[in-house]
Amino acid sequence: MATIEDVARLAGLSRTTVSRVINNHPYVSEEKRQTVRSAMEQLGYVPNSIAQRLRTQTNETVAVLIPRLSNPFFSHLVDAMEDIAALYRFQLIICQTKSGKEREILYLDWLKTRQIGGVIFASSENDWQDIKRYQQYGPILFCNEYPPGTEAPIIHLDQLQGGYMGTQHLIERGHTKIGYCYSGRQNTNIRDRFKGLKLALKDHGLSIKEDWIFKDAYDTKDGGRIYYEIMALKDRPTAVFTGSDEVALGIIAEARRNGTHVPKELAVLGFDDQPIAGLMDPGISTVYQPVKDIGKMAMELMIQLIRGGHPVQQITELPLHLIVRAST
Amino acid sequence: MATIEDVARLAGLSRTTVSRVINNHPYVSEEKRQTVRSAMEQLGYVPNSIAQRLRTQTNETVAVLIPRLSNPFFSHLVDAMEDIAALYRFQLIICQTKSGKEREILYLDWLKTRQIGGVIFASSENDWQDIKRYQQYGPILFCNEYPPGTEAPIIHLDQLQGGYMGTQHLIERGHTKIGYCYSGRQNTNIRDRFKGLKLALKDHGLSIKEDWIFKDAYDTKDGGRIYYEIMALKDRPTAVFTGSDEVALGIIAEARRNGTHVPKELAVLGFDDQPIAGLMDPGISTVYQPVKDIGKMAMELMIQLIRGGHPVQQITELPLHLIVRAST
DNA sequence: CAATGATATGGAATCGATTTCATTTTAGTT
DNA sequence: AACTAAAATGAAATCGATTCCATATCATTG
Structure with missing residues (x-):
């Protein structure tokens, strides 16, 4: 695997300049920019995103906690979330809690160890007080269900x-x-x-x-x-x-x-x-229930928060709609 | 956030020794081991897994490519896969391709940039030749569907x-x-x-x-x-x-x-x-169709491959079962 | 008692990027 | 021509871990 060092060497330039080209920074002459581009091409170079994450302290992955995926309500919810995540090139990690307190905490610990950038709870068994302490490690928000007393953004159905x-x-x-x-x-x-x-x-x-x-x-x-x-x-x-x-x-x-x-x-x-x-x-x-809508809204908000937005204790409530057929 | 450096300083020891304690290496006296443990406790330290990944060049995340999650066949498949992933503490990333060639490649590029450790295709639109070139970046396997000529492990239904x-x-x-x-x-x-x-x-x-x-x-x-x-x-x-x-x-x-x-x-x-x-x-x-079975088998195999197993061009084929009810 | 091997510990390099800071070159102004 | 600001470039520090290598201590053995 070619590294930025290899590209720099081949281009006869410094790592700094190569990095500037990768990140579209100004102050690089068009000539060198081309040199770097072709060196990257030649080596089949792509930046190692793990190294980027470490250096920039960013993590564009979101974990979604749901009881189980085979429940259609949640698979549709996650479907909508993934659409938005993909749009922003974020990664979506599926966490099935099987409605277990310990499983929830297990996944929350991934936030602590920086494996993920934020957590969306689509259901939760733990008390808010036990979840709260993880807020310091990254944004947490609730979509659909939430424990009483939650002091985090909530997007849910009325x-x-x-x-x-x-x-x-x-x-x-x-x-x-x-x-x-x-x-x-x-x-x-x-x-x-x-x-x-x-x-x-x-x-x-x-x-x-x-x-x-x-x-x-x-x-x-x-x-x-x-x-x-x-x-x-x-x-x-x-x-x-x-x-x-x-x-x-x-x-x-x-x-x-x-x-x-x-x-x-x-x-x-x-x-x-x-x-x-x-x-x-x-x-x-x-x-x-407009499941897709809350899914999309939740993911949009999460991405904003990870990108440095300020978590506001906001509650978004969407109305449900009656569909009358023959059984009533 | 406390780093290994902070722990070392507080414990009055070197980063090396702290690292040894984290990874349960031998040749650390019981006394120092305790000192380190309590320093970690005191600082609420947890190792940064991004740094670990960079240094050890490992990535315990698996991407699963499916057309869409709201299709019950695939949500059940992913459900089973997540169970196994969770068991091994691996992360599972959902990628909905919407049956699009470009989307598939977009996700495959995550393998190239080291964002993920391996890819499971549960459906695929691209030709094998176009997928093949990504094999150098990490294990790829097929579960359920596969393009003709595939030279990678296949687990599917007969x-x-x-x-x-x-x-x-x-x-x-x-x-x-x-x-x-x-x-x-x-x-x-x-x-x-x-x-x-x-x-x-x-x-x-x-x-x-x-x-x-x-x-x-x-x-x-x-x-x-x-x-x-x-x-x-x-x-x-x-x-x-x-x-x-x-x-x-x-x-x-x-x-x-x-x-x-x-x-x-x-x-x-x-x-x-x-x-x-x-x-x-x-x-x-x-x-x-025994969906759960192929899902589990595929994830088990993927984890073995990521952990350094040798990818064998093996084909596993599971039989389907007839369920006779009243419509025939 | 000297030699040897096992146990314990730390210094410094490394993984692959970004970013600060310093330096040099170029262009623009008087 | 002299001076200044803008543009271009690179050296080295940094992110937070692991690991190689060197060194020190200790117990064992002939």
Whole structure:
């Protein structure tokens, strides 16, 4: 591998001049510039970016922490982030935390050892106080989810508004007995969404029964189980606000198998607007989250911060959109 | 940020000794070892890995080139790769090529500039000759797809066997008029799969009509269109082997809407075994690809190569599995 | 007791770039 | 022609580690 030294020698000039040519600095005569260029060409020289990073103390790599990539929400989020990163020639490192506290810290340590320039949390299990101490090593920001008390830039979706909007839609369709499913995990997003639901109910003089709240709702299988749990109730909800399209799909599939009409006997509202939602028959009404938008915004901001911007404790909140199909 | 120099000064020892402690080298007395340890502790010192990389000329980061992350096949593949990378404390960099030749080369240049230690191609648009020249800068291997003539390690799925197996299944179900859909792109995988189909037909004294080959089949929408194309034919296939579950889903959905019975009037075989395949009613028969397995194997091999293994021109081929549901 | 090998430690070179500072050359002004 | 500012160039320091080589101490052995 040719080094800057080799180029300098071949060109009969100093390393300084070669460096100036590489970095397009002024005060190099056109003649020498050409000499250097051809020497670089001849040797197939490219600057060693590790050496550059060490010298300039910059690191144009961003780590993104997500629970797992096979979750479509996160793969779409990272997809959008990578587009922006590539645009600025930044590198994007994938870190799957598997929702583990220790894994998160493991990846944060990469910030400490200067392996990466900044960290975007797309989900987080640790408390803010434990993450905070890493801020001194580089910019940290949150996209989508964030721990309570976060003192760092946050770009997220207005889950409260999403919960409110979805619930209001069900109420407008004439439902007064509305059920709710959620994963059972407690994070800001899930909490806010539930707050939105309760707020909408309250604003319309309604409330939710304890029996109508279903936990551990992650996938289609859970949806199937929840269908039976609903049917087993004496006082049943006539509509369910599920936390995900998968769960909605599970409920709808089981309902069909058992001859329960959707939405007449049971209305089902999904969340996410994943491809399946539009393809099912009946199509699943759902709440669309502008994932790509927050992904792009987060990466844009991160790049600015790494390039020397000042981290402002700013909160950006994007609205969710209701997509009405046939299931409600 | 504390440097090794600071630690040495505080401990009253040389940088050499501190380095020896960091790297667990012998010939350091237990006493000094403790002195160094506590100095490191006191200063909150961690070695700068950029400096380490420069000095040791090692780079424990791997770039994975995929068309796009929102394609579930690739997000699952990368998921598996990241698990292994994390295990060895390697970094995984995501590179979405958007199936663009130039983008591929852009990322390959990162190998040249030493930003990354090795590259895994999960798909590739460039010819082998154009990729070959980058081998001198670090290990390159192919996982899933590869250009003809590749002289690098390949880990892939036996698409020929997959095509054969799927076709044989349809023949066993009594079909003699079998249609085929594919993306229209030409890569080794798609070609091999088609070869498998033709081979199975030939072995049973059958053949395919030009009219029964449908191109530009990427998603559900295309599936819908293809359904009508099939129905418009005078001499119709009674079964279709689609290149993806999405396309199969599109055909099935449109068939149902038009009262065409699946599988009686038209049998549909998918590919990939994506979650929807099992959830649909009727469930989609499909060909399952052990994606996680090739992902893990590829990353294991890459790490060995980066650690100084000898790249052998080896080809690892994993079999596909048939999953029979209700659509065939 | 001298010779030898194992253990411990540090000085200085090195990895491959950028940048400061000093020096020389050129161009412009009076 | 003399003077000054701008342009061009290079020597050497620097980023933060590792490692080669030299040297010093210690224990062991014949």
